[in-house]
Amino acid sequence: MIGQKILIVDDEPDIVDLLAYNFKKQEMAVFSANNGKEAIEIAKKQHPEVILLDVMLPDIDGMEVCEELRKDRNLKNSLILFLSARGEDYSQIAGYKVGADDYIVKPVKLKVLTEKIRTLLERRNEEPLGNITSTNISIDANRYTVSKDGAESIIPKKEFELLTLLMSKPEKVYRREEILEQIWGVKTFVGDRTIDVHIRKLREKFGQTIIKTVKGIGYKFEDNP
Structure with a gap:
């Protein structure tokens, strides 16, 4: 089942x-x-x-x-x-x-x-990461909400998981393969543009500078005040 x-x-x-x-x-x-x-x-x-x-x-x-x-x-x-x-x-x-x-x-x-x-x-069904807070963005893992400058919002699950992953280790560069494995799973087949779409949506909602593209490698979260 x-x-x-x-x-x-x-x-x-x-x-x-x-x-x-x-x-x-x-x-x-x-x-x-x-x-x-x-x-x-x-x-x-x-x-x-x-x-x-x-x-x-x-x-x-x-x-x-x-x-x-x-x-x-x-x-x-x-x-x-x-x-x-x-x-x-x-x-x-x-x-x-x-x-x-x-x-x-x-x-x-x-x-x-x-x-x-x-x-x-x-x-x-895996256990979510704990609550995470940066300078102006905070994640409530229990309520599945993201707050920026005090304004709370609910975002699609994959966007939430991706932002949580990147914010869990600020400045760490996550390779595209690593993101796919941790967010979508090694057994899941997704399109090449999947990560790009979700990154774009997060930037639109929380700021263009919060996630930096490291060309040829992947992405990292930057704690910008």
Whole structure:
């Protein structure tokens, strides 16, 4: 068993049936929706651990659905993975920007998808680092919040984990491979642009100078007053 509840959102019945059959074999409680409004309603009621979300839906775009779900405090720990036929870089970047944990291009390989979810869930259940404070940014690991100059905010889980990692050892340069291993897991396959997207979002929210790019190596947190 890799989890308890999973919500599958897709307007193609064959895909829903295939995925539902696969995850029922994993002893998961499976819920499904074929449009965005229904998906939001089910997610807010059932609080699934995993949400598989198509981008192109008949009513609300999947990106909008993801953005709406990430506003709900009860869903902050839910894994959201996009499953889409759209494999363009800009689509994947948009998915990460609205808070997705992963973006998978169809056709989906069930064994790979199952392993991705398993690894992400395992990492989610690991003990978080303690509270961390810099000159003007503080992280509350228990409440999953980040405060800058006293203003508190909730950010997507992967952004939170990435910022926590970098802030845990200020001035340490984390190699890209090291970040991928610690945040996404060695068994998880993510796109080359994944780290860049999350770094960009953190800079947009907390300042362009808090994370420095060390060309050809990786990134480090700089405690700028």
